[in-house]
Amino acid sequence: MPTRVLPTPRFTAATAPGALPLLGHAPALLRRPHAFVAGLPAHGDLVRLRLGPLDAYVACHPELVRRLLTQDRTYDKGGLVLDKAREVFGEGLATCPAAAHRRQRRLLQPAFHRDRLPGYAALMAEEIAATTAPWRDGDTVDLPAAMYRLATAVTARCLFAAHDRAGSLPLHESADVITRGVGRRVMLPLPGLDRLPTPGNRRFRRARQTLRETTEQLIADYRATGTDHGDLLSVLLGAQDEDGQGLSDAEIHDQVVTFLLAGTETTAATLSWAWTLLAANPAVRRRLHAELDTVLDGRPARHEDLPALPLTARIVSETLRLHPPAWLLSRTVTTATELGGHRVPAGATILFSPYLLHRRADLFPCPDRFDPDRWLTTAHPAPGTYTPFGLGARRCIGDTFGTTEAVLAIATIAARWTVTPTPGRPVRPTRSASLIPRPFAATLTRRPR
Template sequence: MPIHSFPTTRFTAATAPGGLPLLGHAPALLRRPFDFVAGLAAHGDLVRLRLGPLDAYVACHPELVRRLLDEDHAHDGGGPAPDSAPEAPGDGLAACPATAHRRRQRMLQPAFHRARLPGYAAMTAEEIAGTTAPWRDGDVIDVPAAMYRLTTAVTARCLFAGHDRAGALPGQASMDAIVRGAGRRVMMPLPGAGRLPTPGNRRYRRARQDLREVTGRLIADYRADGTDHHDLLSVLLGAVDEDGQGLSDAEIHDQVVTFLLAGTETTAATLSWAWTLLAANPAVRERLHAELDTVLDGRPARHDDLPALPLTARIVSETLRLYPPVWLLSRTLTADTRLGGHRVPAGATVLVSPYLLHRRADVFPCPGRFDPDRWLTTARPAAGTYAPFGLGARSCLGDTFGTTEAVLAIATIAARWTITPTPGRPVRPVRGLSLSPRPFTATLTRR
């Protein structure tokens, strides 16, 4: 079997301490995943974990991460439990094998071409304004739930602009069941555990079936209509590869589910974290308000405003650094490989954590501090150091769409409202597919 090598002379390797008999490091990863993963860099550049009967290797050094993800000939998508139940996106762009991924990525790139962004931004601005219109001064809201409703409306509009979207999508409880169920499967240390008849697994399977039925109806409606609605579903239906072959209904379904999950959960989490960070840093919030008062004067933000909102954009970048929505990535090696000069066998899982990378003090001084101005001098961070949407061939196609949506949402909302989290209960992350905060409330104050 061939040995693939990523040349290096300086990487160190170690086994993480504290593994338990039989279970290894799985309990620590499940109980306190963020602290556990962030602390691995102190042990080496390539750190071996034992997850039940499986081994996994965490790439902790940015240069090692860059070479691993950019030179993707020796690995494929995968996870600690490759024979567990399928993930929510099924065979979507986020989870399909490398051979299928290259074809589908080329077919789907036109959906996120820069020329389409102004149109998506216009839809986004309308949905933000409509979703926040019922807010009243003094209201107390569940912030993650409110941001989730907002991003669901935006994503549904950009996916299905030609459809009456009211009631077309599953409810938040179903979407939560999918996101949390998929998160458990990504981190599941024991093969087959996703098929056990637990309440969580049953909710997950029911929610996946509901979502499949909804997207199936929408695909059928669009095929029958035959009109280009200039939305994402129209692009999927019209996409063809170099041989002139289009996507099957099953492939389109999987891409729709991938876009729907990525477009709602990740951006909602980013917005929720942003409000907590701004509330804890009033000096930054005052500067944000000054920028928005100058540029917007109370009106909703538009795509044309983006160049005039540099602080707002830096706030999004810094929020994504501290709380990257895609906080843990996994790859399965397809051949015996040398990572940083250390042999890792074919079939092994290699994990990459943007959460860990973003908290390296040698890359980001005072990494725990919320400092949007660090991006004044770090506009283009070195490859492998900043990866809120992944890296390499599998980085998110919709990253610019997501950041644009977040900037427009923060600008439009902060221009009119101050969001103050209820004191007394720290906002903590929830273990799952994305780095989302636990539910928390906040008071709205009209500016």
């Protein structure tokens, strides 16, 4: 039988309307970033933007996103968002160019091996317990701040299990200043603004210095004792490639900063959004409570409970669909090429947005509805469609770590507490390269046993 040749899909390209002289689309992107980006597929599959002097393309079709993310030498890490992040992450796994990536990923992958997760999950459970221990019935908390502290404590603990909680305080504080600073800096319209001697910029530089000194001290301490603490730093110190070469102290420093920053804000934002979605959807929340009452009966969740918590897991997947923390990402074109039949020049920035894809009504029916049960029938969407963790060689190395943490935290907290954002205005995201909620208060109500 002759082989059936499938027609090559034709992809449309266009320039987004509404560019202003000189500034182009930058004001629209800054003013209403999420709505602006989510509206781009209406103009084409590959949409060109002018951001001040820069030209950028946005891949709006899942197949174009798949091609972008699986050809990591043609579309390398770089461009608008990445260049700012590199100032802080250095040449760690998330920001290094493709040429350095294979070696780094091979060296670091064992730190996230399935067998290590139960150990990390035990540390996560301890940090969740420590976070909720001071909570009293009727308390009001700044919820994103509480989730951020929890996520920082978890990442710091899994990185440096041997480091005591009090001693890691400077680490938490500087990680906080830095993650928020990077997010804001990425959105700055003009180059150089991040070098002005403003209090914010000074705070940012001080935090970067503290983070460097603290991690350097920890690396020195670990090297001196040579013990395997079953944590991420122990794996980094023991990693060796085929030639017996390990990571240098400078490389380890960049990886530590990468894990701390890449692993914290993302998971914290997922948790904060999950609480707002559960409060707005009481029927889902009731079913969640029923699942937790059956499986946990009021006790904290453990790693071995995960298979028995399918609704909790679907709540996390659906939260990541509606509010993917890494919502706008970029690549740089290394050699002139074509994407979807359209020429893109070397040096061009190509943006892609999980948020845009996840809100397309043709990919996810009723896209704005929080419906965890859609994952009962859409367990494996086509590649490029659902990308909260990216895709291809640069896919998130901490995906299972992050979802495990989110499921354990939601399960343990919701088993004992009802979390209700204080009524008022709807929770809005900050204007940043990460989709994180602005501060909001929530009331904690203890559930009857």
